[in-house]
Amino acid sequence: MDVHVTTSTVRGTTRAPPSKSYTHRALLAAGYSDGATVRSPLVSADTKATARAVTAFGGAVEAGSGESLSDADALAVDGFGGRPAVPDDVIDCANSGTTMRLVTAAAALADGTTVLTGDGSLRSRPQGPLLEALGDLGVRAESTRGNGQAPLVVSGPLAGGEVAIPGDVSSQYVTALLMAGAVTEEGIAIDLTTPLKSAPYVDITLELLGDFGIEATPVDDDGDALDGAAGAAGFVVDGEQSYAPAGGSYTVPGDFSSISYLVAAGAVAAEPGEAVRIEGAVPSAQGDSAIVEIAERMGADIDWDQEAGVITVRRSELSGVEVDVGDTPDLLPTIAALGAVADGDTRITNCEHVRYKETDRVAAMAEELETLGAETTEERDALTIHGSESDLRGADVDGRADHRIVMSLAVAALAAEGTTTIRGGEHVDVSFPDFFEAMADLGMAVELGDEE
Numbered sequence: 001m002d003v004h005v006t007t008s009t010v011r012g013t014t015r016a017p018p019s020k021s022y023t024h025r026a027l028l029a030a031g032y033s034d035g036a037t038v039r040s041p042l043v044s045a046d047t048k049a050t051a052r053a054v055t056a057f058g059g060a061v062e063a064g065s066g067e068s069l070s071d072a073d074a075l076a077v078d079g080f081g082g083r084p085a086v087p088d089d090v091i092d093c094a095n096s097g098t099t100m101r102l103v104t105a106a107a108a109l110a111d112g113t114t115v116l117t118g119d120g121s122l123r124s125r126p127q128g129p130l131l132e133a134l135g136d137l138g139v140r141a142e143s144t145r146g147n148g149q150a151p152l153v154v155s156g157p158l159a160g161g162e163v164a165i166p167g168d169v170s171s172q173y174v175t176a177l178l179m180a181g182a183v184t185e186e187g188i189a190i191d192l193t194t195p196l197k198s199a200p201y202v203d204i205t206l207e208l209l210g211d212f213g214i215e216a217t218p219v220d221d222d223g224d225a226l227d228g229a230a231g232a233a234g235f236v237v238d239g240e241q242s243y244a245p246a247g248g249s250y251t252v253p254g255d256f257s258s259i260s261y262l263v264a265a266g267a268v269a270a271e272p273g274e275a276v277r278i279e280g281a282v283p284s285a286q287g288d289s290a291i292v293e294i295a296e297r298m299g300a301d302i303d304w305d306q307e308a309g310v311i312t313v314r315r316s317e318l319s320g321v322e323v324d325v326g327d328t329p330d331l332l333p334t335i336a337a338l339g340a341v342a343d344g345d346t347r348i349t350n351c352e353h354v355r356y357k358e359t360d361r362v363a364a365m366a367e368e369l370e371t372l373g374a375e376t377t378e379e380r381d382a383l384t385i386h387g388s389e390s391d392l393r394g395a396d397v398d399g400r401a402d403h404r405i406v407m408s409l410a411v412a413a414l415a416a417e418g419t420t421t422i423r424g425g426e427h428v429d430v431s432f433p434d435f436f437e438a439m440a441d442l443g444m445a446v447e448l449g450d451e452e
């Protein structure tokens with residue numbers, strides 16, 4: 001679907017969608033339980049993939065009477081009690097890397113063989129370190145093509161044990177092992193062979209596990225407990241634990257990755273004298289809440305009432321800054337879009353791992369912003385946007401079948417002269433299905449084309 005965005009200003013109040021990261025983990029945690037309700041979930045293409053996996057393992061994910069899954073305010077999950085059944089069919093993870101990694105470890109618990117696959121993009125993403133870790137734990141875990149990429153074949157059951165794994169490829173490997181390890185006989189002790197990147201995403205996991213009654217601990221080189229994932233040398237989760245949220249339910253917080261586009265839209269295109277007000281911005285372990293501080297450093301007029309969970313942002317003159325996204329990879333596209341509007345250079349560092357997402361997001365943002373008239377310099381582990389040398393003008397750009405690229409280009413299009421056409425607009429369904437409707441309500445001049 002082509003989306004046409006014309007230069008426009010925005011104002012008014014909108015609400016952040018629920019967190020995709022928390023929803024994935026909550027649905028699977030509820031699956032590991034005997035049953036739980038997940039309230040305020042993000043029901044998107046990616047999280048539906050995790051719901052399908054829970055069902056494939058013998059659980060069930062259902063909306064209320066008369067509701068469709070997509071419109072549900074709460075999902076009732078009939079869990080499989082920590083013992084997933086062998087699926088009747090292949091598990092299709094579609095485009096969801098989070099689903100594939102978390103579910104691969106869950107599949108290792110089944111007493112039999114599970115096959116997992118996904119779309120073309122997902123089949124190109126690295127899974128090798130997780131497969132090797134499961135193999136070291138005594139599980140058959142293989143790539144059918146022998147390249148560390150899906151389709152994957154996993155045969156359990158997993159008893160637990162000690163394992164070493166790199167921390168700089170994907171934090172989701174750690175999350176997957178911690179979630180599965182809690183219901184093994186022996187538990188799992190993880191030793192990181194390289195420093196952990198995206199540590200806040202593991203903090204999300206630790207927070208959610210605690211809410212489901214599971215104890216998992218980050219440790220230093222001496223094995224002493226740490227308060228959070230940053231700087232951890234490893235993690236320990238005891239076995240034979242039971243997933244059970246207090247009161248039988250868990251509520252998903254708002255998503256700061258999605259909030260970042262709303263913040264950026266307000267910073268670059270709020271109507272003079274007006275503001276964009278974002279509700280649902282409740283503090284949590286999400287590292288992407290750093291977008292508030294980053295926007296403020298760039299000169300945005302922004303206020304976050306944490307008690308009320310409301311962010312207010314007004315249009316301001318922005319200046320380039322340097323941002324390390326080692327812990328916040330999903331913010332790179334948003335920061336790049338802001339940099340294209342700001343004066344001076346915006347340099348995004350420590351970002352090589354951002355190349356292994358739905359697409360190579362470093363190259364994608366460099367190339368598509370240049371199509372819009374921005375000047376960029378791309379390095380292996382850094383991206384610089386030369387805002388003072390950029391003159392954004394409407395053009396045809398490719399969203400690269402990546403929800404975050406599409407939404408970030410839409411933000412840049414607000415400030416580009418004329419009309420920008422973004423190919424692949426339908427991919428916002430992955431994390432923010434109502435993105436263009438929300439932006440239109442704020443004043444974005446946007447037209448949605450027909451899907452091919």
